[in-house]
Amino acid sequence: MPKHDHPIRTRYAPSPTGPQHIGGIRSALFAWLFARRHGGQFILRIEDTDQKRSVPGSVEQIMAAFDWLGVDIDEGPRIGGDYGPYVQSQRLEMYQQWANWLVAQGHAYRCFATSEELAEMRKAGRGYDRRYRDFPAEHSDEQAAQGMPHVIRFKMPLAGRTRGCDMIRGEVAFDNAQLQDAVLLKSDGFPTYHLAHIVDDHTMRISHITRAVEWLPSFPLHLQLWHAFGWEMPQYAHLPVLLNPNGKGKLSKRKQQFADSRGKTVPVLMQEFQAAGYLPEAVVNFLTNIGWNFGDDQEVFAVKAAIPRFDLQAVNPANSAYPIAKLDWLNSQWVQRLPADDLARRLKPVLEAAGYAVDEALLREVAPSLKVRLKSLNDVVGMAGFFFENWSEFTPPAAEILIQRKMDAASTLAILRGALPVLESLEDFSAEAQYSAFSAYAASSGQKNGAVFGSLRAAASGQKVSPPTFDTMQILGKAESLRRVKLAVAALENAAP
């Protein structure tokens, strides 16, 4: 590993095609981690040289995604920096200038082939036949001066091998004879990725280029291009990609969330993760754990702790099936580790989105008992939404919810009736006090705890599944709890007098 006397600078260079895909974000995350690890900079650059594919508002979406994840950007559009502009369509002159320089140096040439000619060559078999590679310079200059449409192509060596070093895979080699004279500058004056990324990465002083493995086949072209320019070459790292959960095909082909073979929703867009109620900490943890690992058999960790340990060379070169099931577990781990007030803060918008007017003090009381029960933030609605209903409008649940397993209306009625004086007698209404009072009540009335506690749960919460009964009643308060149990008693009396 050669020592770098230049600062470490990495970049994420997406096309502005709209919502951010998890695959791209993962690559960006690795680049960011590497930059942070070495105290360097992380740059955002927009590669909008294919105008047809540009979607307005993309930059905002990209930045929002990073913001949510906690990935901070040092330089980029809307942020600025010393090496801008950070949008390729604003750097056109630079590419044209360097493309012409390559032509002047004899490393590239103008190609006047029409798209019809190209289509024919493709049909015939081997792609572009380099028919303008040795076109005399004076003719080429003349035709260009006459305004004849043309592209600029790179003169790839015709024989030999191009060798390069990939930080993740080590040495890679390619036969030059296999490679084509790639287009560097399109006839509309826009550069292709090949030219643009090199000019940009050079002028932006990028030290390490990270990109997905699908770029590996064009790596030799890039190697030759760096050589032709005579510029000091950054290190390249071709990152493995995410495959579909079944291991078949690239995940990046999926344009939005989908259901896997077991019917589980598999999110792929950043906004889908957010909407599904995942914590950004968990998502980062999840992504960092694919193709790289923290070490010490530790699965749950914060990015902050990962940074000092991160290394591109330790990245697993193999692509991996998207282990989405692990995210649910990771998310619940993170929810459990969150301080209650923090959890409450994050739950608030979820409840509001579900239509509840949220009392923050109440939420903070509820939060502790939710910690071990939420896989996703969204689970709060089903589990504890009832706390945020208008209490005065509470209606007792149907008999099938009130009546516990192996019980009937009569026995449930008996339990609840008997529970009323117990409730009333409680001066200390803490969950602990309730617990001892009601276990004593259960014992004396010959009932199992489960029967008593369960009946009370249903009466107080209106649900079969809820936070622990006495936590629930403590939060509801004595008066409200009593009122609800009475309502349940009345309901049962009406149903089966």
Add this chain to the structure above:
RNA sequence: GCCCCAUUCGUCUAGCGGCCCAGGACGUGGCCCUCUCAAGGCCAAAACAGGGGUUCGAGUCCCCUAUGGGGCACCA
């Protein structure tokens, strides 16, 4: 078709020649705990793709095959 890359439990991974009759995690199954749901604890099943080498010794190095992924655009 040609080229490139990869290949350890179902999945994510540890392993960089002896510490491995292969470790962790998710998931799955069982048991325990238990007022529901969870969480937690314990246990279990589960892998070095196949074949050749190299070596005293190979999951670890080399070759071949197979499989998977990717690339062969005036898209990135």
